[in-house]
Amino acid sequence: MxxxxxxxxxxxxxxxxxxxxxxxxxxxxxxxxxxxxxxxxxxxxxxxxxxxxxxxxxxxxxxxxxxxxxxxxxxxxxxxxxxxxxxxxxxxxxxxxxxxxxxxxxxxxxxxxxxxxxxxxxxQSEVHKINDDRIFIKSEGKLVKILLNEIVYIEAQGDYLKLVLKDHSYTTQVTMKSLEEILISQSFYRVQRSFIINIESVRSLHGNIVELTTGVKITMAPNKREELLQLLGAK
Known part of the structure; x- marks a missing residue:
């Protein structure tokens, strides 16, 4: 022990x-x-x-x-x-x-x-990848199934990550880097140190501000704009 x-x-x-x-x-x-x-x-x-x-x-x-x-x-x-x-x-x-x-x-x-x-x-491992469309996370002592297309964005909050879905949110203790590695082949992009967004949830871009479908606005790192535009097919 x-x-x-x-x-x-x-x-x-x-x-x-x-x-x-x-x-x-x-x-x-x-x-x-x-x-x-x-x-x-x-x-x-x-x-x-x-x-x-x-x-x-x-x-x-x-x-x-x-x-x-x-x-x-x-x-x-x-x-x-x-x-x-x-x-x-x-x-x-x-x-x-x-x-x-x-x-x-x-x-x-x-x-x-x-x-x-x-x-x-x-x-213990806090995130378990099941296949390309879902993961399980540990939140409040239980395993929760998360459909990846339901995720709007992920926010780092100290030692925790907040996963914001279309109709709910969950908090889990896992590093941003480890979750980013799991989502690397999916439609997610890390726009700055504390935020990963679902590209499908982008509503608009104005300068370095990304507005998501939930109305949340996130300031992305200046060097991320060009790559995000490419991923969105806007360039």
Whole structure:
């Protein structure tokens, strides 16, 4: 079993000891670092592979929210604090869970089990090509069949992709590159870093703006216009 590598950030030694004790009771969890100084933790995170961070919010030099903001690609964060007031700000930043001290073992276990499920799902293939007209994606814990001609566009949203269909949308955790490789022989074109469009869904072009049949307008990269015109048969 691959263990989840975690660190603890808290300016109080006793709080670190409590979380480490809870973590020691979880077979798939490994604590590889303990930090009272959040700045030291930031440097550690920038130079080591860490899956999960248990982090306090109120600390002298820099708070837990600022720790996340200082990381280009932050790992999963579980905030553990005596303060409830930061919950909304934390979730808006993508905090995985928010635990209020004193933390009970059952609540701690629930949080890390969710992390474990999330990481396992992330490590599995999220897209399965069936044939030239359909794929299966994992979305919200289930496999969903997607007919390719129903896709209007695909948008990158952080670690996720949003597949927008004619009458619905799905979110799945897969890289844009891997999905682009699956769709390479189909009528799809990557117009910029964050968007792949279905060429059949193009309604109009105006300069570098592509308008799709749903009314969505996407700004494409300047060097993509000529190739898109060729694919549309407009040149």
């Amino acid at each position: 691959n263990k989840i590598k975690s660190i603890i950030i808290d300016d109080e030694p006793l709080a670190i000891e409590v979380i480490e004790n809870l973590a020691s009771q979880i077979p798939f969890l490994e604590v590889i670092g303990r930090f009272q100084n959040p700045v030291d933790a930031i440097f550690f995170l920038q130079n080591n592979n860490v899956d999960l961070v248990f982090c306090d919010i109120e600390m002298p030099e820099i708070n837990g929210i600022e720790v996340m903001k200082n990381l280009e690609k932050p790992p999963l964060f579980i905030i553990i604090t005596a303060f409830r007031d930061f919950a909304i700000d934390s979730f808006e930043l993508g905090v995985f869970d928010y635990l209020v001290k004193p933390v009970r073992l059952d609540r701690f276990l629930k949080a890390v089990n969710r992390v474990n499920q999330f990481i396992n799902l992330k490590n």
